[in-house]
Amino acid sequence: MKIKTFSYDQLDTFVHRLSGLSKLICFLLLTTAIMVTYDIRIIAGIMVLSFTIMKISKIPLSRIRLMLVYVFIFLAFNFVLTYLFAPEYGVEIYGTRHEIFSFGGRYTVTLEQLFYQVTKFSKYLSVIPLGIIFILTTNPSEFASSLNRIGISYKICTSLALTLRYFPDVADDYNQIALAQQARGIEMSAKASVMQRLKRMASILIPLIMTTMERIETIANAMDLRGFGKHKKRTWYAAKPLNRSDYLSILVCVVILGVSLFVRFRINHGIYWNPFI
Amino acid sequence: MKTNFSTRTIVATGLGAAVFLVLFMYVKVPSPVPETNLQIAYGISSFFAAVFGPLAGFLVAFVGHALSDFISYGSPWWSWVVASGISALITGFCSKKVAPAVEEGVFGKSELISFILWVVIGNAAAWIVAAPVLDIVMYKEPVQLVFAQGGVAFVLDAIVSCVIGGILLKAYASTKTGRGTLSKDN
Numbered sequence: 001m002k003i004k005t006f007s008y009d010q011l012d013t014f015v016h017r018l019s020g021l022s023k024l025i026c027f028l029l030l031t032t033a034i035m036v037t038y039d040i041r042i043i044a045g046i047m048v049l050s051f052t053i054m055k056i057s058k059i060p061l062s063r064i065r066l067m068l069v070y071v072f073i074f075l076a077f078n079f080v081l082t083y084l085f086a087p088e089y090g091v092e093i094y095g096t097r098h099e100i101f102s103f104g105g106r107y108t109v110t111l112e113q114l115f116y117q118v119t120k121f122s123k124y125l126s127v128i129p130l131g132i133i134f135i136l137t138t139n140p141s142e143f144a145s146s147l148n149r150i151g152i153s154y155k156i157c158t159s160l161a162l163t164l165r166y167f168p169d170v171a172d173d174y175n176q177i178a179l180a181q182q183a184r185g186i187e188m189s190a191k192a193s194v195m196q197r198l199k200r201m202a203s204i205l206i207p208l209i210m211t212t213m214e215r216i217e218t219i220a221n222a223m224d225l226r227g228f229g230k231h232k233k234r235t236w237y238a239a240k241p242l243n244r245s246d247y248l249s250i251l252v253c254v255v256i257l258g259v260s261l262f263v264r265f266r267i268n269h270g271i272y273w274n275p276f277i
Numbered sequence: 278m279k280t281n282f283s284t285r286t287i288v289a290t291g292l293g294a295a296v297f298l299v300l301f302m303y304v305k306v307p308s309p310v311p312e313t314n315l316q317i318a319y320g321i322s323s324f325f326a327a328v329f330g331p332l333a334g335f336l337v338a339f340v341g342h343a344l345s346d347f348i349s350y351g352s353p354w355w356s357w358v359v360a361s362g363i364s365a366l367i368t369g370f371c372s373k374k375v376a377p378a379v380e381e382g383v384f385g386k387s388e389l390i391s392f393i394l395w396v397v398i399g400n401a402a403a404w405i406v407a408a409p410v411l412d413i414v415m416y417k418e419p420v421q422l423v424f425a426q427g428g429v430a431f432v433l434d435a436i437v438s439c440v441i442g443g444i445l446l447k448a449y450a451s452t453k454t455g456r457g458t459l460s461k462d463n
Contacts, residue, residue: 035416082419132352159287161342162292168300201304216285224284
């Protein structure tokens with residue numbers, strides 16, 4: 001089992017210099033802009049933009065190759081399932097029918113279905129780089145502080161910071177316990193029945209939960225001793241002040257969201273863009 | 278000790294989400310249904326929900342699932358992330374009855390029944406109602422597809438939550454010393 005953690009790199013690019021707050025806001029604005037549209041022109045635009053930002057932030061392809069493979073498998077699976085469950089969905093949406101060929105039965109391939117599924121595929125693909133950029137260029141502590149600044153309670157942000165901080169430790173614990181239990185002869189492979197596998201899983205999880213509960217007591221006591229939670233507000237050491245490029249990036253993203261909404265309500269009069277009429 | 282959102286609950290939420298994240302990303306037990314895995318992590322979120330309450334449970338599952346999606350796919354599939362949160366949130370409603378008992382070292386039949394009841398309600402609400410409806414509203418996925426996926430997820434996740442969550446609660450309760458357990462030697 002290979003443990004892959006948040007591999008944040010301290011680089012000096014435009015994207016890294018932006019504050020975590022503005023990156024979070026831009027991420028949310030752009031993903032919303034994608035979410036409210038099924039217009040492939042806007043989706044293509046945002047896709048070009050997000051791959052350009054990825055280029056600017058100097059994220060090497062090797063770092064994200066595994067991620068891309070996962071995403072492709074997931075999207076391909078979704079593509080096939082969508083067709084199997086709803087082969088006429090495109091026809092239903094666009095109201096016309098251009099048949100290309102037929103597999104027999106209800107499974108015919110129509111231009112509308114193909115267009116719908118390609119749009120959907122690129123819609124999901126286009127937001128992937130944004131998430132990757134956000135995770136790889138933002139310092140984890142700054143991430144928590146930026147959530148705090150968009151109005152989420154600092155207690156929840158602290159708990160998120162703890163999650164990010166303890167994720168590698170918990171992964172290590174899990175690994176050690178699993179190896180120890182396997183050395184004692186616990187079968188984890190597909191040979192055992194499902195109920196047995198669940199029970200054996202529990203023999204790893206019980207020690208893991210017990211160490212975690214002990215750790216929780218220790219950390220909570222340490223925080224209480226330092227007076228955590230006494231005041232209504234907290235400041236963050238990692239918070240960066242906003243400067244001109246921050247405001248500019250937020251503005252650009254607001255405009256993109258505006259365009260996406262404008263096209264949806266004023267031009268397409270609906271979520272789909274219909275090139276068939 | 279547990280006034281609405283105490284330091285202990287905050288820390289538990291943070292570490293619970295870390296455990297959830299680790300299991301969600303790396304630990305997949307193959308299930309009888311082909312091409313689907315049992316997500317052991319839902320046992321963890323239901324355990325934390327039962328011991329620390331609905332809000333902690335919600336955050337453990339929501340944050341854990343969202344971060345896992347972030348790391349492995351780049352961008353979360355929000356409808357299912359929210360549904361994960363909802364399943365743990367509703368499971369957390371049993372904490373009123375279960376949590377005080379567990380801290381006293383008791384996890385008997387009536388606590389188990391209350392736990393299972395809320396797990397089933399929570400998972401039904403999350404996977405049969407919330408996830409498919411959100412998929413349709415947010416992502417415009419085809420109707421039959423999302424309900425088929427939701428049904429499978431409901432059955433598998435409810436089983437995992439009950440079995441793993443139940444075992445963990447029993448084990449955790451047995452480490453606690455109950456009231457009046459000391460007896461005088463004759």
